[in-house]
Amino acid sequence: MNGRPREKVAAMFRKIFKSSRNRDGEGPSKAAGASGSGSPARRLLRGCRDQVTPAAQQPSQAFKKGDELPQPKNVRAKRLMKEFRDLQRSQNSKPDPVFTVELVDDNLFEWYVKVFKIDSESELGKDMREMNIKYIWLHIMFPDNFPFAPPFMRVMSPRIEKGFVMEGGAICMELLTPRGWASAYTVEAVIMQFAASVVKGQGRIQKKKKGQKMFNRFAAEESFRSLVKTHEKYGWVTPSLADG
Numbered sequence: 001m002n003g004r005p006r007e008k009v010a011a012m013f014r015k016i017f018k019s020s021r022n023r024d025g026e027g028p029s030k031a032a033g034a035s036g037s038g039s040p041a042r043r044l045l046r047g048c049r050d051q052v053t054p055a056a057q058q059p060s061q062a063f064k065k066g067d068e069l070p071q072p073k074n075v076r077a078k079r080l081m082k083e084f085r086d087l088q089r090s091q092n093s094k095p096d097p098v099f100t101v102e103l104v105d106d107n108l109f110e111w112y113v114k115v116f117k118i119d120s121e122s123e124l125g126k127d128m129r130e131m132n133i134k135y136i137w138l139h140i141m142f143p144d145n146f147p148f149a150p151p152f153m154r155v156m157s158p159r160i161e162k163g164f165v166m167e168g169g170a171i172c173m174e175l176l177t178p179r180g181w182a183s184a185y186t187v188e189a190v191i192m193q194f195a196a197s198v199v200k201g202q203g204r205i206q207k208k209k210k211g212q213k214m215f216n217r218f219a220a221e222e223s224f225r226s227l228v229k230t231h232e233k234y235g236w237v238t239p240s241l242a243d244g
Contacts (some may be wrong), residue, residue: 048075076146080108082186099191104139107147113138113191114157119199124163127205133158138194140187141219150181153190154220163203166227173197177228 030053075204084101091097106111114135118125127133137156143149156211164172171194174180 017107019244045148062127076142076144077108080142080145080187084111085110087188098195101187109142110138111142111187113140114139115235116193117196118195122199122203124160124199124203125204131158131205136160136198138191140190144160147185149178150176150185151187152176152221152224153194154224159206159215161206162201163198164201164227165198165203167215167223168221170220170223170227171197174228176224179232186235204220 078187084103087101091100096116099113099115102112104112116135117127118136120126120129128136136158138153139156140151140153142151153171155165155171160169166172173193175182175185175190175193
């Protein structure tokens with residue numbers, strides 16, 4: 001075999017040996033030699049490989065149909081915790097607050113509210129002074145999907161007639177209905193709106209004992225459900241003052 005054929009054979013063996021080293025990872029790879037080679041997806045996968053080990057992975061949660069996702073509850077709790085702390089800080093800084101808030105049995109999702117200040121020139125304000133009633137007591141319950149759905153609020157005491165207060169102490173206010181509610185509304189805004197509406201509706205403290213309608217949570221919920229159905233069917237129609 002002359003010199004030229006031997007050189008060709010040697011070059012062929014060198015080429016085969018070099019290719020084998022690259023495949024086995026002993027030589028410089030194509031990806032290392034050219035960072036821009038391959039599709040963007042392939043480059044991304046190469047860069048992210050082996051960053052998360054099986055031990056660091058979190059077990060997946062399987063949610064069945066009807067299960068509540070944790071996010072809405074977290075949103076509700078965070079929002080209410082912030083508002084409750086802000087309101088308590090505000091009421092503790094004043095000797096005579098407009099209203100105060102407290103939790104029902106340490107439940108963040110149920111509040112008692114005592115409204116101390118009502119327009120002193122209104123008939124309701126005069127009734128409160130004459131009867132030595134210090135405040136209007138409200139009960140507020142926040143649903144699971146708050147603040148994306150409105151709270152349910154009712155008057156617990158005293159018994160109020162007219163003033164857009166309905167049977168059981170339910171309150172006829174558009175912003176408390178699903179159609180009238182907006183997640184930007186704060187609890188403080190709801191309470192202040194009630195204080196204005198009960199005066200605007202010429203609310204009075206009920207003095208007659210006979211023939212009194214039920215004034216409890218069950219009656220309030222029934223009355224409010226009826227209001228919401230009417231609102232959804234006919235739009236917002238404020239009841240006449242004679243109906244409360």
